[in-house]
Amino acid sequence: MxxxxxxxxxxxxxxxxxxxxxxxxxxxxxxxxxxxxxxxxxxxxxxxxxxxxxxxxxxxxxxxxxxxxxFASAVEISFEPALTVPAKVVAGDPGTIGERLARQFFAVWENPATRTPLLAVIRSALTHDAAAAVLRTFVLRRLLGQVAERLDVPDPEFRAELCASHMVGIALLRYVIKAEPLASVDMEQIITMVAPTLQRYLTEA
Known part of the structure; x- marks a missing residue:
């Protein structure tokens, strides 16, 4: 029935x-x-x-x-605001791409709404391969990789990894370990000092 x-x-x-x-x-x-x-x-x-x-x-x-x-679903849905970064970075004067990259990358970290899932990835990637894979995919392929592949330079993937190592290292010290004075210094000061290095990674022949 x-x-x-x-x-x-x-x-x-x-x-x-x-x-x-x-x-x-x-x-x-x-x-x-x-x-x-x-x-x-x-x-x-x-x-x-x-x-x-x-x-x-x-x-x-x-x-x-x-x-x-x-884990992947929880962090990916929160990464959506950061996926606009590549287009914003490559638009404009190539001579200031390092500054734009630093500004856009750290803007995501400075926003509490988008910082929470990034903290989850960083902390978890330090101890688990699955979390590390999510971090690699986001930072290298979906973020920095898209920036590098639009530039007319040799070894774009290597350059993307150099940028990632620099910025993720700062993020780890500032937001996870909270090392002073890096954790408290004004973000504009960080951008001013980091941008020239990113510029060299991405554009120097």
Missing amino acids: TTGATPRRRGRPARKDAESGPSARQKILETARAEFAARGYDKTSVRGIAKAAGVDPALVHHYFGTKDEV
Whole structure:
């Protein structure tokens, strides 16, 4: 006899209004981002994310699969504002591209809304290969790689990696380790000192 009940997708927990739908998925993402940022990859679990989000762990698995996939989804959705950086960097005078790159890159870090997922990636990448892979993809391929490939210079990938090593190192010391005086110095001072080096990496023959 047909009951009219809607069949559940395989692996999905019994539906509860408070635990399903787009709002639940978004809540899991936001909670996962906060958990990874606060605890790092190794100390964050799917069960812990579910508990903090107020949902069943099976729902986390249903939407995202493994912990690696939860991590990638949580950070990628927050990287969207930074994906406009390459176009902004390559537009304009090639003689000031180093300054534009530094300004755009650190603007993402200075904004609390976009700094949180970046902190999650940096902290987790130090201890876990999956997190390191996300960081490599974002910084080298989706950000600096797109800048370098639009320049008429040899070894663009190597140049992108040099830029990444310089800026990510500063980000690590300023926002994660919080080394002084770097953690407190005005960002304009950092940009002024870093920009010439980035300029040389990206344009010097």
